[in-house]
Amino acid sequence: MAVDYTLYLVTDRKLVGSKDFLTSVKRALEGGVTLIQLREKDAGSKEFYELGLQVKKIAAEFGVPLIINDRVDLALVLDADGVHIGQNDLPIEHVRRMIGKDKLLGYSVANQEEAVYGEAMGADYLGAGPVFPTGSKKDASEPIGLEGLKTIKQCVNIPVVGIGGIGTANLSQLKSIGINGISVISAILSEEDPYCAARELKNLWKDH
Amino acid sequence: MAVDYTLYLVTDRKLVGSKDFLTSVKRALEGGVTLIQLREKDAGSKEFYELGLQVKKIAAEFGVPLIINDRVDLALVLDADGVHIGQNDLPIEHVRRMIGKDKLLGYSVANQEEAVYGEAMGADYLGAGPVFPTGSKKDASEPIGLEGLKTIKQCVNIPVVGIGGIGTANLSQLKSIGINGISVISAILSEEDPYCAARELKNLWKDH
Ligand code: NI
Structure with missing residues (x-):
């Protein structure tokens, strides 16, 4: 599977605020998200499954792979395109x-x-971070910074995606490292219009 | 697999108080627990896995099947004897x-x-309940009572285990219904000595 890691959206329903979650996901995909990870830590299995069915359908409309966080059983049941795990x-x-x-x-x-x-x-790819300080992941550890990201990128041959505190303000610094893409949660989902947010991030990435 | 459903222990690390969790499990097995379900809702996957490896080892010493709650992936990775799911x-x-x-x-x-x-x-067996009011499961619904349990037992041919608020005080009422065993959490794990608690429950079940 040829995967485009450019703009990797990780979900968190709690960050969409008053917006509708599925609509936000769809808007983000319209805006140029290339990969989506369903990451809903507090969802029960049934809830996660039902959410997965809905997000899978939306992702499929855009030809974007769906990755499931942590839950291998859910990735299998949903026949998702992959699973993402952490330490x-x-x-x-x-x-x-x-x-x-x-x-x-x-x-x-x-x-x-x-x-x-x-x-x-x-592993097919690595999510490296947190690059910058972030509020989206409660359990996040100390930021690794651009230096940490560079070190990781240099020591492996598989694609590396930066994650953690990445947004329009610091995106250009990351591209120069040669990583394959950026992963965001709040920089898209917390924005008023996920479509505009995704589009802006993608354009900034392309221009640098 | 011939399974003895008589005394089915469901775990909850939070209920052991100041006692050691694994020691409590071992004592419960010594006391006569015939089946054990690892149910640790708030454990991360790695934590659950490592706990599973330890409990599996202890259960195997007693020839008691280990069932994993909810997480099919963990049941598969641990090669547990089964999985237990809810609604x-x-x-x-x-x-x-x-x-x-x-x-x-x-x-x-x-x-x-x-x-x-x-x-x-x-399903190979059913856990029916909550039979009585219970404090162990936060998400438990209205008690089904002895009548509800009887109705369930009558309409299926697979083993039925009663769960919810069961202890020495009300155990005899359940046996007369013809169910295959009882499932307990706090009636064993919250007791000062899980060995004595399990033994007493088992003896009461046998005597009635
Ligand atoms: Ni879970």
């Missing part, structure tokens, strides 16, 4: 075995050691 | 497909309709 999720080698070779496997890393390990264990 | 988890037909024919599938029901549906969809 506090199931061991990556088990996840790769469960999803098979064809589904995308994303892995969150914060340093070189985790990055090299992830690549060796079969 | 707010993944659709039962998908779960049965994912775990295959050999693993146990438990299903929580509160009425006849859910019970008949569960049996038709491939």
